Amino acid sequence: MYRRTKRYEQECEKLARWREAKEQKRLTGPSPDYPRELPHLRRTIIIIDYDFGMRFARMDLYRTNRVDTYDCIIAGAPWKTGIGWSRVLEWVRKAFPRVLSARAVAE
Numbered sequence: 001m002y003r004r005t006k007r008y009e010q011e012c013e014k015l016a017r018w019r020e021a022k023e024q025k026r027l028t029g030p031s032p033d034y035p036r037e038l039p040h041l042r043r044t045i046i047i048i049d050y051d052f053g054m055r056f057a058r059m060d061l062y063r064t065n066r067v068d069t070y071d072c073i074i075a076g077a078p079w080k081t082g083i084g085w086s087r088v089l090e091w092v093r094k095a096f097p098r099v100l101s102a103r104a105v106a107e
Contacts, residue, residue, distance in 0.1 A: 038063050042070060047092065051099050061088065 042061050049055040061070035064082060072079045072088065080087070 038067070045088070045092070047096065049096055057095060059088065059091070 040063050042063050044061070045057075045059040047057045049057070058075060059079075060073045061083075062073065064071055066082070069082045069084055070088070071081045072083045074091075
């Protein structure tokens with residue numbers, strides 16, 4: 001075992017005092033601001049498609065016990081629970097597929 005010098009011991013004591021002062025400042029200071037409670041209805045997605053007449057779609061995303069997931073209701077009927085944002089965007093992509101261009105249809 002190595003011998004601790006007097007200078008090393010003084011440095012350790014100084015660092016311990018600094019740590020103690022920092023901890024005391026944290027405990028006596030104001031508490032941090034926590035994020036506010038999320039609303040029950042977090043997002044509503046409304047899509048109106050005019051390609052072949054007017055088509056309307058509505059998706060409501062409700063709060064769950066996790067921040068990054070939603071309970072999803074489409075057109076008033078429950079669809080999925082615990083769905084993530086990527087899955088929501090996948091639904092939008094699949095619900096409204098691309099339309100062929102006029103030139104591709106003519107050929």
